[in-house]
Amino acid sequence: MGRKRIVFVVNPISGTNSKKNILKLLDARLDREQFDWEVKTTEHMGHATEIARTAANQGIEIVCAIGGDGTVNEAARAIAHSETALAIIPAGSGNGLARHLHIPIDPQGAIRVLNECNLSAMDYGLINDHPFFCTCGMGFDAFISMEFARSGKRGPLTYMENVLKNGLSYNPDTYEIFIDDKEQSEYKAFLISCANASQYGNNAYIAPRAS
Numbered sequence: 001m002g003r004k005r006i007v008f009v010v011n012p013i014s015g016t017n018s019k020k021n022i023l024k025l026l027d028a029r030l031d032r033e034q035f036d037w038e039v040k041t042t043e044h045m046g047h048a049t050e051i052a053r054t055a056a057n058q059g060i061e062i063v064c065a066i067g068g069d070g071t072v073n074e075a076a077r078a079i080a081h082s083e084t085a086l087a088i089i090p091a092g093s094g095n096g097l098a099r100h101l102h103i104p105i106d107p108q109g110a111i112r113v114l115n116e117c118n119l120s121a122m123d124y125g126l127i128n129d130h131p132f133f134c135t136c137g138m139g140f141d142a143f144i145s146m147e148f149a150r151s152g153k154r155g156p157l158t159y160m161e162n163v164l165k166n167g168l169s170y171n172p173d174t175y176e177i178f179i180d181d182k183e184q185s186e187y188k189a190f191l192i193s194c195a196n197a198s199q200y201g202n203n204a205y206i207a208p209r210a211s
Contacts, residue, residue: 003033003034003035003036004034004035004036004061004062004117005035005036005037005060005061005062006035006036006037006038006060006061006062006063006064006087006114007037007038007039007040007051007052007055007060007062007063007064008023008026008037008038008039008040008064008066008089009040009042009048009051009052009063009064009065009066009067009071009075010022010023010039010040010041010042010066010067011041011042011048011065011066011067011068011070011071011091011092012041012042014067014068014070014071014091014092014093019066019091021107022066022089022091022107023039025107025108025111026039026111029108029111029112029115030111030114030115031115034115034117035062042067042071046074047074048065048067048071048074048075048078049074049075049077049078050078051063051075051078052074052075052076052078052079052084053078053079055079055084056078056079056082056083056084059083059084060084061083061084061085062084062085062086062087062117063075063078063079063084063085063086063087064086064087064088064089064114065086065087065088065089066089066091067091067092068090068091068092068093068094068095068201069092069094069095069096069097069133069134069201070092071092072086072088072092072097072098072133072134073131073132073133073134076124076131076133077124077130077131077133080124080131085119086122087114088101088103088110089103089107089110089111089114090103090104090105090107090110091107092201093201093202094200094201094202094204095201095202096134096135096197096199096200096201096202097133097134097197098110099199099201099202099203100134100197100198100199100210101197123196124196125194125196127194132194132196133196133197134195134196134197134200134201135193135194135195135196135197135199135200135206135207136193136194136196137191137192137193137194138173138175138191138192138193139172139173139175139189139190139191139192140170140172140190140191141191141192141193142191143170170190172188172189172190173188173189174186174187174188174189175187175188175189175192177192193206193207195207195210196210197210198210
């Protein structure tokens with residue numbers, strides 16, 4: 001077989017570290033005998049989805065997200081049910097899905113995993129017909145994610161600042177839970193999280209037995 005093609009989707013503002021070093025490592029560490037590749041940089045929210053969808057339509061074998069869970073989610077939803085595989089080089093604030101999949105946070109280790117090119121199937125969830133691949137939260141969970149997105153700073157400390165600042169004043173909502181179209185119960189809940197992966201990120205486990 002010929003070389004596989006990879007499109008790297010780089011989110012320049014995810015996480016706290018520059019992506020330039022990762023791009024240098026690609027030149028030094030990625031298996032040139034196995035792969036041809038190009039790098040695309042996202043310019044706005046939703047751009048990773050556009051790039052990944054174009055790659056899938058072109059029959060590109062692999063889309064690799066270089067960013068956090070938001071970038072991964074955008075790219076993955078565009079290639080679900082296609083012949084294009086997802087890869088991750090973690091470069092976000094939490095990197096929950098990469099940690100759950102045991103992809104090294106160290107870029108060199110992640111590139112080593114990419115060079116091995118072992119493919120496996122993965123499921124996902126739907127919220128209002130939008131796929132999610134790591135976790136999907138309602139209540140305080142979603143509120144903090146929104147506050148984090150509005151923040152000018154990235155990184156886990158910004159998450160913690162928002163949690164500590166807003167945790168005591170947040171008013172829980174009431175939720176009706178249905179399983180297989182049958183109402184199970186009504187809950188007044190601080191948060192509800194649907195977890196396809198075991199953790200939010202930074203090894204903050206919400207569903208340790210998730211598979």
